[in-house]
Amino acid sequence: MGSESFRSPYTPNTDSDRRRMLDAIGVSSAAELFEDIPEEHRDPVLDLAAPLSEMELSAYARELSGMNAAPGDYACFLGAGSYRHHIPAIVRHITGRSEYMTSYTPYQPEVSQGTLQTEYEFQTLCSLLTGMDAANAGMYDGSTSLAEGALMAARITRRDRVAALDTVNPRFIEVLRTYTRSQGIAVDVVSRDSPEIGDRTAALLVQSPNFFGYMEDGGRFSELAHSKGALLVSYVDPISLGMFRPPGDYDADIAAAEGQAMGVPTTFGGPYVGIFACKERYVRQMPGRIVGKTVDTRGRTAYVLTLQTREQHIRRERATSNICTSVALIALMSTVYMASHGKHGMRRVAEACYQKSHYAASLIEELPGYSLPIEGTFFQEFVVECPLPPSEVNRRLLERGIIGGLDVSDRYRNGMLVCVTEANTREEIEGLAAALSEMGGAG
Amino acid sequence: MSGLMRELAAGRRRLLMDRSSPGRVGATLPPPDVPEQELPPDSELREDLDFPEVTESELVRYLAQLSQFNFSIDHNFYPLGSCTMKYNPKLNDEVASLPGLAQIHPLQPDDQVQGALRLMYELQGYLTEITGLAGTSLAPMAGADAELAGMLMIRAYHHERGEAWRRNVLIPDSAHGTNPASAAMSGFDVVELPSDAHGDTDLEALRASVGDDLAGLMITLPSTLGLFDSNILEVVRTVHEAGGLVYGDGANLNALLGRVKFGDLGFDVVHSNLHKTFTQPHGGGGPGAGPVIAGPTLVDYLPEPVVVRRASSDESAAYSKGRPVKSIGRMGAFHGNFGALVRAYSYISTLGREGIIQVSEDAVINANYILSELRDCFDLPYDRSCMHEVVFSARSMNRDHHVSALDVSKRLIDYGIHPPTMYFPLIVEQALMIEPTETESKETLDSFVAVMKEIAREAREEPHLLHEAPHDTPNTRVDEARAARRPELRWRRREAAEQDQGGEG
Numbered sequence: 001m002g003s004e005s006f007r008s009p010y011t012p013n014t015d016s017d018r019r020r021m022l023d024a025i026g027v028s029s030a031a032e033l034f035e036d037i038p039e040e041h042r043d044p045v046l047d048l049a050a051p052l053s054e055m056e057l058s059a060y061a062r063e064l065s066g067m068n069a070a071p072g073d074y075a076c077f078l079g080a081g082s083y084r085h086h087i088p089a090i091v092r093h094i095t096g097r098s099e100y101m102t103s104y105t106p107y108q109p110e111v112s113q114g115t116l117q118t119e120y121e122f123q124t125l126c127s128l129l130t131g132m133d134a135a136n137a138g139m140y141d142g143s144t145s146l147a148e149g150a151l152m153a154a155r156i157t158r159r160d161r162v163a164a165l166d167t168v169n170p171r172f173i174e175v176l177r178t179y180t181r182s183q184g185i186a187v188d189v190v191s192r193d194s195p196e197i198g199d200r201t202a203a204l205l206v207q208s209p210n211f212f213g214y215m216e217d218g219g220r221f222s223e224l225a226h227s228k229g230a231l232l233v234s235y236v237d238p239i240s241l242g243m244f245r246p247p248g249d250y251d252a253d254i255a256a257a258e259g260q261a262m263g264v265p266t267t268f269g270g271p272y273v274g275i276f277a278c279k280e281r282y283v284r285q286m287p288g289r290i291v292g293k294t295v296d297t298r299g300r301t302a303y304v305l306t307l308q309t310r311e312q313h314i315r316r317e318r319a320t321s322n323i324c325t326s327v328a329l330i331a332l333m334s335t336v337y338m339a340s341h342g343k344h345g346m347r348r349v350a351e352a353c354y355q356k357s358h359y360a361a362s363l364i365e366e367l368p369g370y371s372l373p374i375e376g377t378f379f380q381e382f383v384v385e386c387p388l389p390p391s392e393v394n395r396r397l398l399e400r401g402i403i404g405g406l407d408v409s410d411r412y413r414n415g416m417l418v419c420v421t422e423a424n425t426r427e428e429i430e431g432l433a434a435a436l437s438e439m440g441g442a443g
Numbered sequence: 444m445s446g447l448m449r450e451l452a453a454g455r456r457r458l459l460m461d462r463s464s465p466g467r468v469g470a471t472l473p474p475p476d477v478p479e480q481e482l483p484p485d486s487e488l489r490e491d492l493d494f495p496e497v498t499e500s501e502l503v504r505y506l507a508q509l510s511q512f513n514f515s516i517d518h519n520f521y522p523l524g525s526c527t528m529k530y531n532p533k534l535n536d537e538v539a540s541l542p543g544l545a546q547i548h549p550l551q552p553d554d555q556v557q558g559a560l561r562l563m564y565e566l567q568g569y570l571t572e573i574t575g576l577a578g579t580s581l582a583p584m585a586g587a588d589a590e591l592a593g594m595l596m597i598r599a600y601h602h603e604r605g606e607a608w609r610r611n612v613l614i615p616d617s618a619h620g621t622n623p624a625s626a627a628m629s630g631f632d633v634v635e636l637p638s639d640a641h642g643d644t645d646l647e648a649l650r651a652s653v654g655d656d657l658a659g660l661m662i663t664l665p666s667t668l669g670l671f672d673s674n675i676l677e678v679v680r681t682v683h684e685a686g687g688l689v690y691g692d693g694a695n696l697n698a699l700l701g702r703v704k705f706g707d708l709g710f711d712v713v714h715s716n717l718h719k720t721f722t723q724p725h726g727g728g729g730p731g732a733g734p735v736i737a738g739p740t741l742v743d744y745l746p747e748p749v750v751v752r753r754a755s756s757d758e759s760a761a762y763s764k765g766r767p768v769k770s771i772g773r774m775g776a777f778h779g780n781f782g783a784l785v786r787a788y789s790y791i792s793t794l795g796r797e798g799i800i801q802v803s804e805d806a807v808i809n810a811n812y813i814l815s816e817l818r819d820c821f822d823l824p825y826d827r828s829c830m831h832e833v834v835f836s837a838r839s840m841n842r843d844h845h846v847s848a849l850d851v852s853k854r855l856i857d858y859g860i861h862p863p864t865m866y867f868p869l870i871v872e873q874a875l876m877i878e879p880t881e882t883e884s885k886e887t888l889d890s891f892v893a894v895m896k897e898i899a900r901e902a903r904e905e906p907h908l909l910h911e912a913p914h915d916t917p918n919t920r921v922d923e924a925r926a927a928r929r930p931e932l933r934w935r936r937r938e939a940a941e942q943d944q945g946g947e948g
Contacts (some may be wrong), residue, residue, distance in 0.1 A: 006795070006797045006798060008788065008793075008794055008798040008801055008802075008922075009532075010529075010530050010532060010794075010881075010882050011798075011801055011802065011805050011881045011882060012882070012883070012884035012885075013805045013808065013809075013881070013884065013885065016568065016946075017884070017885040018804075018805075018808055021808050021809070021811075021812040021885060022808065024557060024812060024815050024816065025811045025812055025814075025815045025828070026810070026815065027811075027828075030804045030807065030808055032828075033807050033808065033811055033828050033830075034702050034703075034807065035670075036670070036671035036672075036673045036828075036830075037671055037699075037702060037703045038675070038676055038703075038708070041703050041704070041707040042702065042703060043701075043702060043703075044575065044701075044704050044707060046572065046573070046701045046796050046799065046800065047572050047796075048569065048573075048791070048795055048796040048799060049571060049796070050795045050796065050797075051792075051793055051794055051795030051796075051797060051798050052792050052793055052795065053793075054793070057534065057538070058534070058537070058538070061538040061541060061544075061789065062541060062682075063558070064543070064544070064558035064559070064561060064562050065541035065542065065543030065544050065558055065562070066543055066554045066558065066559045066580075067543070067558030067559075068543040068544070068551075068555065068557070068558045069547075069551065069555040069556070070542045070543045070546045070547055070549050071546050071547065071548055072542055072546050073542075074520065076548060076889060077636075078550050079549045080550055080749075081550075081776050081777075081778065081791055082550065082776075082946075083551050084546075084548070088469075088470045088499070090499055090502065090503055093503070093506070094503065094506050094510075096536070097507070097510050098515050098516075098517035098518065099510035099511060099513040099515045099517075099518070100478075100510055100513065100726070100727055101515070101536075101724045101726055101727075102515040102516040102531050102724050102725065102726075103513045103514060103515040103516070103518045103725065103726075103729070104514075104516075104521065104526060104528055104725050104727070104861070104909075105725070105727065105728035105729075106727060108514075108727065108852075108856070108862050109918065109921045110853065110856055110862060110913050110916040110917075110918055110919065110920065110921070111512075111513065111514035111519075111856055111862075111916060112513055112514070112727070113512035113513070113916075113917050113918055114507070114509040114510045114511065114512040114727075115513055115727035115728065116512035117456065117458075117509055117512075118506065118509060119622045119727075120458070120485055120932075120933070120934075121458060121459055121934075123932055123933050124458065124459070124460065124933040124934040125459075125494070126931075127933045128492070128493050128494060128933075129492070129494070131489075132930045134930075134933060135933070136934075137728075138729075140584040140588060140775055141584065141775050141776055141777075142776065143773075143775050143776035144774075144775055148788070167711045169776070171773060171776045171777075172776065173538065174771050174772050174773040175772075175774065175775060177772055178746070178772040178773055178774060180594065181595075182595055182598055182628070182629045182630035183630055184626065184630070200527070205589050205699070215483075215487060219509075226603075229777075229947075231644075240488070241492070242492065243488055243489065244487060244488060244489060244491050245487060245675060246489055249489065249787050258776075265546055266546060266547065266548045266603070267544075267545050267546075267547075267774070267781050267782045268544070268547045268548070268549050268550030268556065268559050268777070268781040269586070269775075269777025269778045269779070269781055270549075270584065270730070270775065270777055270778070270780040270781050270782065270783075271729070271730030271732075271780040271781075271782050271783060279715065280510065281933065283930060287686065289728065290930075290932060291930055291932070292926035292927070292930050292932055293926065293931040294921050294922045294923065294925045294931075295921070295922050295925065296918040296919045296920060296921045296922070296924035297911075297919045297920050297921075297922075298919055300452075300453070300456075300918060300919075301453070301456055301919040302921040302922075303921075303927050304921045304923055306488060306923070306926040306930060307555070307927055307930060307934075308926050308927070309927070310625075311620070312587070312619075312620035312621050312624035313620040313792065314620065314866075315620070315624075316620045316623040316624060316632040316633075316804040317623035317624055317626065317627040318626075318627070319620070319624040321624070321628070322587040322588075322590065322591060322621050322624035322625040322627075322628050323585070323587055323588075324585065324586065324587045324620075324621050324727075324731075325585040325586060325587070325716070325718060325729045325731040326585065326728055326729040326730075327584075327726075327728075327729040327730040328726050328727040328728035328729050328730075329724070329726030329727060329728075330726075330729070330730055331732060332726075333813065334725070336502070336506065338712050339459050339469065339495055339497060339502055340469035340470040340497075340499060340502055341469065341470045341494075342463075342467075342468070342469050342470075342495050342496045342497060343463075343492055343493070343495065343496050344468070344493050344496070344758075345468065345469065345470045345472065346492055346494060348472050349472065349494060349854070352472060354480070354482070355475060355477055355479065355480050356477050357478035358481075359477035359478060359480055359778070362480070371685075383551070383651045390692055391552075393807075394552065403548070403551060403555070407548055421517050422472065425476070426476045426477050429477070435704060441471060
């Protein structure tokens, strides 16, 4: 337990070290070094608890951890922007290495080639996966990638509105409003079935699979956007790209995605990694870090942060974005995930999600009182209309060890957005259907 | 080096796509266990995914070898000014990987995640207490994201009062680039504020800059010169009297822990970089986390969510995510970088009050020790005691021996030390900004001082050693201009063809 004799395991100075250093500095006490602080405000009362030892802290943290219903202990059917997929052991092993985990942003290329080359790999794999010409080294998360895509489109087209389909994740629309409001850019949420965009619209934002899990017709929206002189900003699920057509196939100008699905635990919402890719002609308008290939003084291949004149530390108030510290380590997790699954593994994961979610849908659709209100192709999520309010359904599911789907009853009557990935077993899927079936009878 | 050795060295740098061999597998999946479902029509499916095929064993070898090309805080001293590269306790990583913290889903109902919400609530409380303000939102995902949040809060405040004409934000000339970039992103016009001869805010320039159009001031305390602005109370008063608000960039909070509270100085909103002061590992450029902390004037504008506690309700649902009444909205899809929040929480809990105060004391002693030991070797543009970092200049060295701050920095690499921040702040010519942090021992500082003195000698007697440094790294200095002129931002198949013809050796 803490006491006056507390010594932090992280600060090596002893009293004797401090004495010798203060003598060298030429002051009699450390307090003298703080004398620029106005005296009346110096050394305030600091109301923090006493220090916890490693054992005490571990025990307390386990207690907090144990107060949460953890997917894994429960079957989990929540998605809606954060997804549970199996994470190969090497992801954590590689990203746990001190060399990657405790290094700084690679401003000094001679001592950062590990980070720089892996970021180059990330850019390559994201470009290949999305079918786009180029990608940056990552944004905070998918939602800010999408918002930055909208801002970039406004810069390129010099227009001041962006249109988002009403099937885009409503949280993304909220983030979009946070990012655009102060810059005089208006956000129009337009009907997916009859979208109207005008000649002031910089970009059409399309999410596919959309918030409700269903694939959008990228080609149709691409034509619409381009016919009005707007850019198509396409938000995609990276796992779905193992099987579905990528944004590059339907001429998207900017692609954004949440990289979390690839190797990153759901972690109560973060840290994640936003994927950001675009056409070649727009790379100098991209936000965020970009790694380029070059040579050193001996002609050897080297990697370096490049196009830095876009960035805040050079361009200051005229930068393409204010972003600085981003999510390099999370990008590395996704890189290792993509590399280890490779050409065929990515397809197999995607198909497993597709197969299992469709199996789940086929079971639920047959249950009395339940129906699937949306027509079309879905990937791994679908909306179920339940006989009871989803909050009540979820409460009862939790009693059976199941974390149910997201309540979307504001959009569909008693609607629940159910997500099934390859991480869900057949037993879990059938358990969900059985539990819903019991409730259907009761409802 | 022999031809074969060169070839092997180049081989270690081969990219994944050039390591790919059809038929190799890196991850296994269980066989399908559900009845086969019909796939969508081919027109919706992609023809091919051009992706690497490598085994797990090859991937680990490649990435483990590459990792050795990095310096890192576990391996090297990192006196990188304004970045606070302190030791990252391993306990924090272990806590953050507990299944009930790492595996929970952000959209689980509040009653399923009371432990996580309690942790966030307590961390909010710690940060509010440390800064002396009124409330905290943990939502921003990095320092710059928090700056954006804070400036949007200031903007919303002025708009609500019907004073949308307040468009000017004052920013000292020593500020990080993120400050003007965030102010601009928030729709403000940036007005640069000069520093005076002592490195403090120039009060006359400040008074001449404040008017009806003043929205606020963004100021880093201590400044990026490593100095505590001795005019700070007058600065805050001047801005407030003109109707502006004060944003505090907490990048350098490490110097102030337990010594002074932003709230007591009159700041309206500040942020803290958890990846600096509170030991979230830097990860080669993130993830970080940038909680934004507001005083009474702005607390209702904090970004969503803020965790609240209902004292009267039952224990199972005491904590919930709330939206401040005038919130500027969401900064990201969910609740911030929770993994980083857990680490910061663990760190603060293990230090407690005594440990936190010891941090700032040792950080400041260490920086001043370096100042006193090296003041004869390098120019000291502001000759006064510093806080957690000291800014030297290589101006005389450059003038007399044609050795620049860059050369000194690169030579440090040969001695196994990460370069300091250089050419920043912009107002110091040939700047070398050194922040040792409290987690370095006197022995480490003494050896750093010895190295810097040796480099100063080399600069006089053998300057070529500095001009050509670093010598033993996997890459010598790189051609940055070429990278920017002709951007190659990804692997392309034609490169493989060039390599086959021996273009890479």
